[in-house]
Amino acid sequence: MLGKTLKKLDTIFTNVEEWTLFIIVMAALMSLFANVVLRYGFNYTLAWSEELVRIVMIYSTFVGASVAVKQRAMIRIDAVVQIFPKLKPGLTLYTNLLMLVFAWMMVFYGYRMTHLQLLTHQKTIIMQIPLVIVYAIMPVMGVMIFIRTIQVIIQDIRSK
Template sequence: MLKRIFKAVDRAFVFVEDWSLFVAVAFALLAAMANVILRKTTSINLYWSDEVVRKVIFFTTYIGCSVAIRSRSLIRIDAVPQIFPVTKKALTLLSHLAVLVFALLMVYLGVKMTVSVYHDEYARTATLQIREWLFYAVLPLMGGMMFIRTLLVMVEDWRGSAGEG
């Protein structure tokens, strides 16, 4: 039962991560390409395309953190376990705990920042005048996804090591 829930959560996260990243990057790429083509062939300049690209980089960086956990590509101590294999489990646990603490901080601080910017009626993007709180809302979302993803990886590691013994 628990395994089925973990798989469902994982599938949902994969769907959200992959499609949101695909759509965001595709939109930024199209906006940037259209701006370059229009600027070189006509006198038209899409003044907003640079802002779109910057916001997409922001979004993909944070959502990419959850993807990095999924693919086990998050930065961690790697040299010590290769030299001293006995330290691998302890350092992996330490790494997971550090990510959990970081994720909780991102949720806490992200919510505070999002609420603060939400109440500032002048906090808008420079060219498109989109409310900035929408972009800050990515921080607690990313923190929550990182926290859940890390728990899933920890259970996977625990079951893997428990099955070996």
Template sequence: MFKKTFTTIDRFFKHLEEWSLFLTVCIALFTAMANVILRKATSDLSLYWSDEVVRKVIFFSTYMGCVAAIRHRSLIRIDALPQMFPALKRPLTLLSNISILIFSAVMVYLGWSMTTMMYGDEYARTATLQIPEYLFYAILPLTGAMMFLRTAINICDDWSAASTRGRD
């Protein structure tokens, strides 16, 4: 039962991660390119808001990239010790997963607090585009929850792989 649910969540998150990263990076790339072309081709035209768009895309892609890194098991971790001492692989992987779970839970809590704080402030808007800041702060609890679920899926995959090896 859990396997089917986790597979569905995994598939949904994978599409969300890949397409949102693709679209936001394309937006930043085209905005920055258009701004550079306008500045070089003309002397007086410039997209004054392009820097803000690129900054917000970097903010988004950093956190969504963390979720994708968890899927690929590519987050920073101690990997020299398990290579020298294979018996440490499972405990260090468990420690790494627990650390991610704690970090993502804190990220959800603090991100939600900051999002609601920004939502209550009617003047909290981006400098040039005047987009409400709470929309950007909402990325924190969203990606924190995704990180938590991705890590839980990885833990379950590790346990099922270990139990399968135990039966052999």
């Protein structure tokens, strides 16, 4: 019962992550393409296009980090593991624990930064998007990275 529920949640999280990445990257590509055509074809520039791409880069980095944790695609230095293969389980657990600490820091400090943006009512310069929306990705994806890291740890324990 619990296994089916967790599997269903994992499927939902995966779909949300993948579709979010797809939609925001496509929006950035279309706006950049339109900006290039207008700039070189009509000598006119869309000012909001570059700001949109900047926000998309921020979002795709954080959402992509969650996907990378799930797929075990985070950047690692594995020279020690290659030299001493018996250390792999311990070092893997250690890196996962460090990832949990990092995720907690993202949630904690991301919440503080988001709360500050909420209090100051700052907006982006051109598109006038409230910065609280931009900063809110940090604590949300911190929670997702935490969940994904727990999933990876459980998979490692079950595989033993």
